Amino acid sequence: MLAQQKQEIAALFQAALAPVLEGSGLSPTVVLERPRDPSHGDIACNIAMQLAKQLKMNPRDLATKIVAGLLENPAGKGLVESADIAGPGFINLRVAASAKQSVVRTIMQQQAQFGRSELGRGKKVILEFVSANPTGPLHVGHGRQAALGDALSALFQAQGFAVTREFYYNDAGVQIATLANSVQARAHGIKPGDAGWPESAYNGDYIQDIADDFMAGKTVSASDSTPATASGDAGDIESIRKFAVTYLRNEQDIDLQAFGVKFDNYYLESSLYSEGKVEAAVGTLVGSGKTYEHEGALWLRTTEYGDDKDRVMRKSDGTFTYFVPDVAYHITKWQRGFGQAINIQGSDHHGTIARVRAGLQAVAMGVPQGYPDYVLHKMVTVMKDGEEVKISKRAGSYVTVRDLIEWSGGGEIGKGRDAVRFFLISRKADTEFIFDVDVALKTSDENPVYYVQYAHARICSVLAQWTGDEAQLAGVDLSPLTAPREATLLATLAAYPEMLERALTELGPHQVAFYLRELAGELHGYYNAERVLVDDEATKLARLALMVATRQVLRNGLALIGVSAPNKM
Numbered sequence: 001m002l003a004q005q006k007q008e009i010a011a012l013f014q015a016a017l018a019p020v021l022e023g024s025g026l027s028p029t030v031v032l033e034r035p036r037d038p039s040h041g042d043i044a045c046n047i048a049m050q051l052a053k054q055l056k057m058n059p060r061d062l063a064t065k066i067v068a069g070l071l072e073n074p075a076g077k078g079l080v081e082s083a084d085i086a087g088p089g090f091i092n093l094r095v096a097a098s099a100k101q102s103v104v105r106t107i108m109q110q111q112a113q114f115g116r117s118e119l120g121r122g123k124k125v126i127l128e129f130v131s132a133n134p135t136g137p138l139h140v141g142h143g144r145q146a147a148l149g150d151a152l153s154a155l156f157q158a159q160g161f162a163v164t165r166e167f168y169y170n171d172a173g174v175q176i177a178t179l180a181n182s183v184q185a186r187a188h189g190i191k192p193g194d195a196g197w198p199e200s201a202y203n204g205d206y207i208q209d210i211a212d213d214f215m216a217g218k219t220v221s222a223s224d225s226t227p228a229t230a231s232g233d234a235g236d237i238e239s240i241r242k243f244a245v246t247y248l249r250n251e252q253d254i255d256l257q258a259f260g261v262k263f264d265n266y267y268l269e270s271s272l273y274s275e276g277k278v279e280a281a282v283g284t285l286v287g288s289g290k291t292y293e294h295e296g297a298l299w300l301r302t303t304e305y306g307d308d309k310d311r312v313m314r315k316s317d318g319t320f321t322y323f324v325p326d327v328a329y330h331i332t333k334w335q336r337g338f339g340q341a342i343n344i345q346g347s348d349h350h351g352t353i354a355r356v357r358a359g360l361q362a363v364a365m366g367v368p369q370g371y372p373d374y375v376l377h378k379m380v381t382v383m384k385d386g387e388e389v390k391i392s393k394r395a396g397s398y399v400t401v402r403d404l405i406e407w408s409g410g411g412e413i414g415k416g417r418d419a420v421r422f423f424l425i426s427r428k429a430d431t432e433f434i435f436d437v438d439v440a441l442k443t444s445d446e447n448p449v450y451y452v453q454y455a456h457a458r459i460c461s462v463l464a465q466w467t468g469d470e471a472q473l474a475g476v477d478l479s480p481l482t483a484p485r486e487a488t489l490l491a492t493l494a495a496y497p498e499m500l501e502r503a504l505t506e507l508g509p510h511q512v513a514f515y516l517r518e519l520a521g522e523l524h525g526y527y528n529a530e531r532v533l534v535d536d537e538a539t540k541l542a543r544l545a546l547m548v549a550t551r552q553v554l555r556n557g558l559a560l561i562g563v564s565a566p567n568k569m
Contacts, residue, residue: 002102002256002494002497003498004063005034005079005099005102005309008042008045008075009056009076009095009553010030010032010139011034011075012070012073012079013030013032013045013047013066013070015260016065016066016068016069017051017066017069018061018541019257020055021051022067022068026051026054028050030047031045031046031047033370039469040086040092041093042093042094042095042100043089043092043095044090044091044092044362045090045093046090046091048060048062048063048066048089048090049088049089051189051237052089053308054180058342059089060085061090062089062284063090063091064085067084067085068085068090070083071083072459077495078093078099079096079099080094080095080096080100081093081094082094082436085551087235088210096254097481097482099486100491100494101551102478103480103481103490103494104481104490104493104548105191105474105478105545106552107473107493108548108549108552109474109546110357110546110553113399113499114496114502114553115496115499115557116158116159117158117501118159118160119159119160119501120156120159120161120162121342122158122292123159123160123161123162123339123341124161124164124165124337124338124339124340125156125161125162125163125164125339125340126163126166126336126338126341127148127149127152127156127164127339127341127343128148128149128166128167128168128341128342128343128344129145129148129149129150129345130142130145130146130167130252130261130263131145131167132250132252133170133175133176134168134169134176134179134245134246135173135175135178135202135248136175136202136248136401137204137206137248137251137252137255137401138255138401138402139379139398139399139400139474140380140404141419142396142401143259143380144377144424144429144433145345145377145425146259146261146344146424147259147424147561148344148424148509149165150165150260150261150421150562151425151512151560152344152375152509153165153562154559154560154562155500155504155509155512155560156504156517157271157504157569159500159504162192163264164264164265164338165265166263166264166265166266167224167263167265167266168267168268168269169266169267169268169269171245171268171269171270172269172270172273172462174271174498176241176245178198178200179241179244179245180240180241181238182201182207183197183207183210183214183243183244185197186208186210187214187234188234194444195218201561203397203455204397206548207249208266208337208525210243210244210247210248213243214232214239214244215229215230217230217231217232217363219248219252220229220243221250221268221301222246222249222252222253223249223252223253223263224249224266224268225245225249226245226452228242228246228247228524229243237248240254241548255400255401255402258401258402258413259417259420259421260421260562262415263533263563267329267332267405267416268309270333272325277328277329277331277332278320278324278328280328281324281328281331281359281363282298282313282314282320282324284363284365285300285313285327285359285362288362288363288364290304290362295316295318297314298314299310299311299313299360300312300338300355301360301362302354302355304358304362305354305358305361306354307355307358308354309538311323311355311358315563317438321360323350323352324353324359325470326356326359327355327356327360327363329357330356330359330360330367330372331363331367333372334365340371340372340373341371341372342372342373342507343372343373343374343375344375345374345376345377346376346378346379347376347379347430349374350376350506353374356372357369357371357372370560375429376429376430377429378429378430378431378433379432380424380433380436381431381432381435382399382404382434382437383435383437383438384407384437384438385437385438386438401420404420407437407440408420408440414564416440418563419560420435420440421561422448422452422513422563423435423440423448423449425509425510425513426513427510429508444569449563450459450569451517451521452516452517452519452520452563453558453563453564453565453566454521454524454569455520455524455550456551456554456558456565456567457566457567458521458523458524458569459550459551460568462527462533462547463544463548463551465546466533468544472502472541473544473548474545476541476544477541477542478542478546479542480536480538480542480543481542481543483530485525485530486526486543488522488526489511489522489546489550490525491519491550492519492522493519493550493553494555495515495559496519496553499515508559509561512560513561515557516557516558516561519552519553519554519557522549532544532547
């Protein structure tokens with residue numbers, strides 16, 4: 001049922017309740033739900049059971065009064081077909097067939113805008129995801145972040161929010177020093193296992209690639225930095241560091257481009273130090289009285305904000321612990337006007353949540369409790385040829401995003417991207433996921449992305465066989481759409497906007513994938529049960545209009561998660 005129809009029915013309930021509630025001082029909210037058993041009707045409401053005790057009435061008697069008032073209201077004509085009372089006082093409604101069928105016309109009118117709203121008009125939201133340090137290729141965990149973050153960003157945009165996708169990375173510190181030392185060793189001809197190979201070095205083949213290009217004096221560039229030209233001097237560790245970081249940022253750009261993900265902004269951790277933001281945050285926290293000195297270290301009283309113990313901010317050697325720049329970074333998000341901030345990160349970041357939120361509360365800048373929001377995902381296990389894949393030769397210790405895209409598409413980047421994107425959001429983020437490459441390559445209903453895309457292609461095939469003008473379907477009579485499978489398909493189409501709002505509220509883009517599989521299943525079931533191109537012209541045109549509406553919703557949903565909607569399979 002469309003949201004507007006639901007609002008109209010809620011208004012009918014309120015009008016029916018008005019004479020019953022007069023003088024009671026009660027102003028209840030009417031909640032409408034789908035009955036668990038579809039045979040009971042289209043809408044269920046337990047308002048009579050909620051109010052009966054307060055009104056000192058038998059719930060069934062109260063329900064009878066409400067139903068009578070509802071059915072007598074002329075505003076319900078053409079919307080409510082019937083109403084009955086079940087059990088101790090449940091009110092079940094059946095929506096008129098014409099009201100259910102109207103979703104087809106609504107979809108055909110709104111097209112790509114169907115499901116979108118202005119819920120977030122005037123609100124800014126920032127989503128931070130991937131945020132990989134430039135020390136190696138993107139791994140499958142980064143891929144899951146990319147799929148989740150980009151789909152969630154699209155959900156917010158579809159509801160009218162001003163969305164910023166941000167990539168934050170550590171461009172300094174121990175890991176970057178390790179990267180530079182690893183490349184330098186390779187530049188000197190030292191390989192993993194050789195005497196003199198740094199114990200903590202990165203062992204992947206990509207390190208040798210960087211060293212070769214550095215010694216060749218090449219120039220590399222990335223989307224967020226100035227080009228870096230190699231000095232070609234294996235002893236020039238600073239030139240190696242700059243070149244290696246830029247080289248790997250470019251590699252990550254290539255990975256993200258293959259995945260179809262773009263960022264609006266890149267934020268460097270080093271800027272928090274160079275611009276004095278870390279020192280400013282620490283100064284504010286000290287000034288707030290929420291810190292104390294102990295054994296030469298500076299501590300933050302995070303226990304005052306729900307943490308299990310206080311946390312060290314500045315160690316006795318004068319260096320900051322890792323959550324301090326995180327606090328400073330999130331202060332900048334708030335100062336940039338983002339009323340909502342969402343971080344998509346691995347589940348190993350769980351321990352930082354309380355600390356970052358505590359720090360933001362302690363600065364007393366008006367940051368709301370619970371800021372930022374977190375979507376934590378569990379890791380991905382990759383299966384190929386019936387076995388778990390743990391190591392990529394290129395990366396040295398993990399499967400890369402590019403590996404997964406290439407494998408899942410059989411060498412076709414677009415096909416691989418569709419499979420990886422769909423698969424990686426097809427489960428709740430906090431559940432472990434097994435990515436089976438063999439399934440991703442199947443052209444059967446075992447492969448969920450193929451199953452959904454084939455539903456779209458199947459509709460395109462039917463419309464191509466018809467050879468008529470789709471424009472003439474806009475005003476067709478939809479009353480022939482009365483078959484049971486048509487009713488189910490209509491109800492599924494009408495549920496799309498509500499599903500999007502729920503997925504947004506719950507920060508769960510997996511619900512889009514669930515919905516698309518359900519809609520594809522209804523379409524395939526309908527196609528197998530009913531002929532579309534029947535001899536009766538009125539029935540044929542009504543069914544073709546239903547096909548056009550279903551194709552549009554499939555296309556809209558796939559676009560939200562960054563998956564293509566092919567016309568042929």
